[in-house]
Amino acid sequence: MLMLDMGKPVQKVKCNTAILASDPLILKIDSLLKAGGVSNFQKAKAANKLRVQTSKIVSSFKPASITCLTMKVYSGHKDGVWDVAVSRRDQPVIASASADQTANVWGIESGKCLLQYAGHSGSVNSVKFHPCQDLIVTASGDHTAHIWQAAITPDQLRVHSSEDEVDGSEHEDEDDWGGRVAGSIGSSTLRTPLKELTGHSNVVIAADWLPGGEHVITASWDRTANLYDAITGETVSQLIGHDQELTHCCSHPTQRLVVTASKDTTFRLWDFRETIHSVSVFQGHSESVTSVCFTREDKVVSGSDDRTVKVWDVKNMRSPLATIRLDSAVNRLAVSSANLIAIPHDNRQVRLYDLAGQRLGRLPRSGRQIR
Template sequence: MDGTTKFKSKRAAKQRRHTSSETRASDVEAEGLLPHARRSRLYNLFGQIEREFEQLYADNLAMQEKLEILNDRLEQVTGTEKDADDGMDGAQSIKQSVKKSGSQISQKLKLTYKTSTSKIVSSFRASTSASQVVRDFRGHRDGVWEVTVSRTEPRVIATASADHTACIWWIQTGTCLLQYLGHSGSVNSVRFHPTLDVAVSASGDQTCHIWKANISAPQHVENLKALSSGEDDLDGSEKEYVETVDSSDDRHEPTFIHQAMVELQGHSGVVIAADWMPGGSQVISASWDRTANLYDAETGELITTLTGHDQELTNVCAHTSQKLVVTTSKDTTFRLWDFRDPSMKVNVFQGHTQHVTSAVFAGGDKVISGSDDRTVKVWDLKNMRSPLTTIRTDSAVNRLSVSPHQNLMAIPHDNRHIRLYDLNGVRIGRLPNNKRQGHSRMVCATAWAEDLSETSVVNLFSCGFDRHVFGWHINLLPKE
């Protein structure tokens, strides 16, 4: 199966899921001359064809997984030969033997590959086991578009799903504490207020809702603190996979909220994302109607509308301390809006060739952008003519995130993978993806914990089209 065709179909499916109202009408057989037996026979044949395509699709994913592993090993082989003196000597001897004899080349290449592969396989396994899933937050009935981490205590995460709900989860156990049911369309994003127990969600029903997100820890959490503290020494070698505590087992019923505190209206299309401005008194939203709206969070009043993008917006992100906002669009650009300037200074970044899917602030003076063109670019706000770094990947990039302390990027892809890079474009690794852990479909977003540390049990979260939300333990080495 053609990989490009496959990802295009997945992207089309992703766009259809974001629409404001579901068009899942029941199947009605049209009146016709075809006998019932013939029609049933055709349905059976189509079913067989569909199963064969599903098998081909699964085989294709397996082949891509093997190819990815081989590419990773080859990259590490190259790096090892560059860093080690004996590797350099071996490489030079191979180059000299190329001029002497073709048969000697073959023998030495086989020997070099065999020796280096045995070393790399062991190191590859060690690096894979160092990062693993330790929580599985289960409960959504459709794809999960976004996951975000609270900035205040108690530490919880929120998820936005195509099943029309937003949920808040207890990190320590994976328990669903609260479910917001106020939207009539897909919930495309959810973000916590910087200081209050309040959240804002954006939906395909063309509105944003501000709702109360105050929660209390489940009563049984105290009994599980010993377990959580015991997992702090997780080193990646003794525990391959830690199963989550299912909410149905711990008998904790979530709180259901059906009505918003404030409803933000004014868009004429799907609202794809919304975020809090610094201080939390205003909300900025992004829509498929090609505009971004700034609202008063207390009254819901529309303050101003930002125009300029030529196509639908795909995300919006506000700086945590300065009145800066970035909006991304399908028009292959993202824009930096400077609210500090009375004349509203706008800078347009034109570095991508396809839809820009996300842009986030990092390190105070940088912006990281990701695109369907399979690249991630690091930009300096002081010099926006060209990116500082360009990272080229093998799959479309979705809503990425940057750790606040380690300055690491977690890049989610259409091809089910999550890759880690630093801001210099150096690849740190790829999170494991197999039958036991990892996403089975497109990864939509990632989110780092604010208090990221090497000893944290869960310090990265991811969500995907497979309805799963995973909490990862990323075993990071301290900086030298």
Template sequence: MSKSKSKRVSIPRSEAEMPSHVYSQLNTSFRSQDVEGDTNLPPVIRSKLQDLFAQIEKEFENLYNENLNLHDKIDALNEKLEKENYNPERQQTIFESTDDVIPVKTSKHKLSGSSQKLKTAHKLKAQTSKIVSSFKTPSVVCSVVKELRGHRDGVWDVAVARPGVPLVGTASADHTALIWIMESGKCALRYIGHSGSVNSIRFHPTRDLVLTASGDQTAHVWQAAITPDYNKTGASSDEDIEGGGEGESGCDTDIEGGGGTSTLRTPIAELTGHAGVVSHADWMSGGDLIITASWDRTAGLYDVEKKELVNTLTGHDQEITHVCGHHSQRLIVTSSQDTTFRLWDFREPIHSVSVFQGHTDTVTSAIFTKREEKVISGSDDRTVKVWDLRNMRSPQATIRSDSAINKLAVSNLGIIAIPHDNRQVRLFDLTGQRIARHRQGHQRMVCSVAWADEHSFSSNFFSCGFDRLILGWSIQNIKDL
């Protein structure tokens, strides 16, 4: 191997490493109780089918785990190669010393040759500066400090409530959403109002309301007012709560800290109108409007108080995978399997829309930053791109990875958290420089991440995955970056 070049080992993406949208947001699951409900198959044939499905699932899981182990070995080898072949100090010394090799007096031919070398060196420096910086020693320390268990199936989404409300919400393929106490890690509320996979969860920006989207083709708004003693849970009405006291039958024994868990069944509002799975939903600025994304290729704009659909956004050619509302302006960004994301501007009476084609595969999420006017998009094409809202012609930075990207999150300080299909979570800044990588934690793909950097607890970052786990992370020294 040449010492002057770095070689990376790569393998093609296996079918076992399936993109999240293929798994995602199913409104039913392959469970025996579901099959038995509406089938005319004889019991013997049904039993054989169930056995075959179980065998297929087992073989698939074995293949999936083998694939992940192989990727871990490849990552370790790549890191070793990077350390051996890229020494930032050595590279910097070489580039800086180039300025001194041009003699003061020389022939025209020699001057031309030296100038060409100088230009080449500076060009090489510009091209490699980002590469070298991406291999720098991680400047943050990441460690798992909490492990939240309670869901019976994969966890699609995780969200953190507003400052002063120390709650974490999770949405799962087990048809439930859970509300957790951030500090103790205990489950305070279980929402069971959906009849399909719960695909996303978001807290209201100012009120004790929660918004969930589901494979049952609806979005629900429900109450989640947790009292300071964490023992009582508010709901839309008293009769909607089951098992509100410790040790009652409504408590789930398989939820850690579930002794005080209440169960809520009835929402304040049920938003209907989609003809397909509702993959995601979010609040618009102010919290008076809700935007939903659906596999019927439309996004719906709903009035919260009236519980009515006020506008339907059309234009995407395939299923919409994600939607995000700007925190302070009437802006919406939708992501789609058609490889585009769209920016919808409602700041004027007649709204406008812009289409962006920066990816080559499904755009799994696109989000707004909180401080800078930027949009960050992630895709199954294994790239994350940073865009300036004032000039969206081309991305300001492109982050390339070896695995598909799922639901992104960005901190108040501009730290991008990227969850991957390959079980890893990586941190980058807005210029595309890698800050850290979480290689330990989840056992299956990481579906979503959320920052809790506005709260003063040991866990300032949360991730969830298809291993049914929600992990609370402590990420230190972010402010010193």
């Protein structure tokens, strides 16, 4: 695995770019985050964008093939929930990021909050579990990202699976990372990060771990993405080139590849596998790209305010493998380990598709089953 030289000064990565036709995604946050207008650059680009053939166009109105049923509701945040993550270490926990300035870790089976992180002073916009340690990275409207301890013991899971509420008492121990960590059972609130990642001048809208968990990528409304050393908290590289606010970022599960999405209607693929970093720019969406995700099968899925979701092959991204046309703008989508795409819409629907673009179903808005 390529390791970056931590002794070198921070790099501003602005490489020669290959412009390809592609579709980025949109992340749309209505309440606390201000909306950006369409620039002259966007208008000119939309008028002169590259035209390519899409291999497959799929309608969103075909009958669903599976039935969805609400199994558990996780209730406790005091404002909108922007992001949800599942533990990558096969622990029975999930995490949520909220506009109420907190991130919560929940027991999947009990539905109870096991740990709350309250160290941010702004909306918590994204949350991601470390691939192999009990750590979480969160991105916030306070212009920072935080790395914090999220160790959940079997005893905590047993305690919280009962009807008893935690007493809210706190106990902290020193961690190898130099920070304060949550201690024994009953430590329900954590307020101090292990590392605070600074350097952005505007909202940090998303953050993710690179493979191995030694580096973190962040995306910001200041139009840049930063690569950090997760141990020291130092900025390794600043990725510049987007012409509007960034809306999302995602790292490949096994390779040192990162994608960033922007309101400038593009998404970019950044390659850190070689000493000389490269970047490719993908056009194709006609409006803001709200999110972009890698799958485990070397695919990229992008969603946009232009009411489309597109599936791409990382090895040949000149045209999408499938284009899903929808009746509403797309918010921050997610792809499961089973390659199911969950597409949340402005109209409050959440629809499920496979990577071939076939509609599988939609999630119910209440406790009833729905197709």
